[in-house]
Amino acid sequence: MLAWLTGRRSKSAKAEIIFDGSLPEMPAEPCLPISGRTTLVGREAGRARQLQGRIWLCLSVFVLIFSGLALRLANITLVSPEPEKVMVASRAIAEPGERPEITDRNGVSLALNRTVTGLAIDTKMVWDAMETAQGIASVFPQYDPSALARRIEDKKYIILRNELTAEEQRALLTLGLPGVTFPETTKRVYPQGALAAHAAGYTIAGRGGVAGLEFVADEHAGEGKLASSIDVRAQQILEEEIRAGMDRFKVDSAWGVIMKAKTGEVVALASMPSFNPNEVNDSPADHWRNRAMQDRYELGSAFKVITAASVIEEGIASPETLYDARKPLKVYDRTIYDFHPRREIMSLSKVVQHSSNIGIARAALDLGRERQREYFAQLGLTEAVKTELPESRDPDLPLRWGPVETATISYGHGIAVTPLQLTAAISAVINGGIYRTPTFLKVEDQTGASREGRQVFSPETSAKMRLIMRQVITDGSASRAEAPGYYPIGKTATADKPGIGGYRDNARLSSFVGAFPGYDPEYVILVSFDEPHGIEATYGYATAGWVAAPVFGNIVARMGPVLGIAPAHDDLAFAQFMAGLRSSEEVTLALNDQIDVSATASLEVGEEMDDVARLLAKELGP
């Protein structure tokens, strides 16, 4: 074995096909032309020379690739500018002492300053290094007295602890050691801990607030409290329900946003896994990321609502317009399928209720690329959302926005936006048609009139969309989102996650975006679960109707009472749903379509109808 390894000739090595004296048979058809040598060795050398060309060819390709990488490197480092860094560098940073307290909308503190006492040694004042060291070691046994004594002799000033308890300080004071000092510093504390961590943000010494509201706080130095739009009660409910959903469906990451429909204030924002801003470095960097604002996702079918609102606003269709969803729709080289095919001709309203990709793609093709793009731009979906917070991300729009893209974008495929961005857009669909950029600062005027907004849809279109989205819950894919008395409206969105090299099988994003109360929405809510796993209780399903919709329903049911929204009576709710519609003709049409907003039972024609008519008359006037 040893001889074999070291290459000494041995009998067993005969199989080596190296020139061994005897001439083998000539190959009948050589792979490569052979220069006129006759021995095997000569032939191989000749062949080896033949290969030089190929080697040089490969070498050239390698050189080309390396040059390409060098160009890309130069492009990144030398050519493309870095605007963000410039902005951060020129920012004024609040001194630790004058950093304002950050509160939620009701004055509950999210971040405040606390003076803490540290422990330091001014070594010039020390009489006896060993005695001092032993004294400190008697209070803090983790210090080795002789090592500490050496440090005291070597250094001028030693900071030992940043924070002392009162007992520790007392114990040290009674020792009466000269040179032992108690410097006071200002520390930023976050009394809510991990609650609302991403909205609160955190600071880095020397850089001020680098994330969340702490970033905003730098601009409000010395101005007293900074009232944010966050409501810790809503935040608590959102985080608890999302966590419960995560445990139930074995989800690693999830996020949620609650916005005020009328003002655009962000009332709660959750990104899981979260972190404790008091101990930022205890969590991996991945947890600091605000998934609801810094990540973009293909959020799927929630976009159907936007498409439907656009075609209604343009007068191309009404909720009753019929679309053929009997067969998969072929758009150029792409075929569009339904996830749960119903294979029927259905109204636009049903298309949204049953989440038919085919139907909504047909509607989008009627709308056309230009108008689709214009509505997306109006709804803030084509560029990064600029809130007060530093976190933001550009949307990922298709490179080529052609008919195929128009069709797939209509149901949220091939466009990736931040969850907050989508929430703001959906808010405009249901709040009477006005888009307002989300804000994290408290707005006094709760009608929203004081905030800049743009009318994207008419109030009538918005009212029709509320009805359609109500039917998603009463009669469509999201029955588990119901919260009795609050008439929630919404849309499920289950999206296949794009992975490296394609959409991944069984890796889904289950989301629900909705609002309550449905007849006059106050709060818009979005919740998403990243890669949920089906469980027995859901028959193995991990789609939005099973995962995100019930979480949404729970949030509504808990938030309503806490935030002072009274459950409404069926008749009143129904009347308000109808009030937004333009004419009594449309109301009749809607009634004929068997609208069931109460969800308790279908409306019977008869006495109840008279009640409704009376209520309507009151609402609509003579």
Add this chain to the structure above:
Amino acid sequence: MNTLTAYISDLRLTSRDSMSALGRWWWSIDHWLLYATGALILMGIVLSFAAGPASAMRIGIENTNHFIIKHMMFIVPAIGLMIMVSFLTPLQARRVGVIVFAVMLAMIIAALLFGPTIKGANRWLPLGPIGIQPSEFAKAGFVIAAAWLMAEGANAKKFPGGLLALGCYAMFAGLLIAQPDYGQWALVTAVWAIMFFIAGWSWFWIIALGCTAVGALYMGYLYAPHIASRIDTFLNPASGDTYQVDKAVEAIRNGGAFGHDFGQEPGAAADAVKYQLPDSHTDFIFAVAGEEFGFFLCLVILALYAFFVCRAFMLAARKQSVFIQTAVCGLAATIGLQAIVNIGVNLRVLPAKGMTLPFISYGGSSMLATGLAIGLILALTRKQPGHMSRRETLA
């Protein structure tokens, strides 16, 4: 001065003449390859000081020097292995390569059956206190074995070398996919294709195999919708979680031409993007180099790999043996492609794939395997030593 020059030339003469084992090694080895390797090793050590503490902090290891120390602990045996292997004659190198391939295949199978599942893959085989990743070592062995079979196939018509080399590939590729490790699989496939091309297989075979591969992909595209959507999304890498790669580009951009000076203040330094990069000491060390030292150092790293690959290919071109040509090109291509994929991911021109930067990234198996591969290149590219039999030089 004169005496000094005389002394040096004297020294050179004596050492060249004396032909001690070490002298023979020194005068037959390719110095340029050796210098380039040395420069890469130095670069790796310097960068471990930049990335190591950040990674240790992120993972929550108390000792900030943890990764620096481990880097040193791995790089020393890797250098030792490289030098030992470079002493081998081509024949010995071939045997060592084939044995390594066989043993490592067995270990990959063992890892698949008994190894722990880490991040969803069975790549590691625990051996006592340490874990090794046999597929890293198998790559170098695979190149040698395949080169041997291809060369025999090219030389002796009767010997089905090409088919056997394809068999080797199929076996290795199958095991890599079973792990699964698609990054390594793609690398091995590319290296095999380069070797097949260099080994002088007729254009007929190259075109036939190429057509088969493209045809299979196209049929998949036409008849399997999920493959189609995979390819579509690959061409248009849409949304999703591109956090790491985005951070890497941000880090490189931060560096500018000469690197970002974070000063001595610990708070400011903590703001460096490298603290936010998972795997900054392994897959994204190039981004750390960019942030810390800037464009010119990154360019030097790129140039070193390019130089190494070119030098190895040029030396291979001059050789008289199909085996040596194919093996050297295959090994150099392994190193070069690994560097290209790693840097390409850092620069966001390739989809994210975990691949180490040879001799620079942290990782014991990767470093030792790189030592083995470069040692084999050095051994095979040595100047034909006159004392060796033709048999040993495989000329």
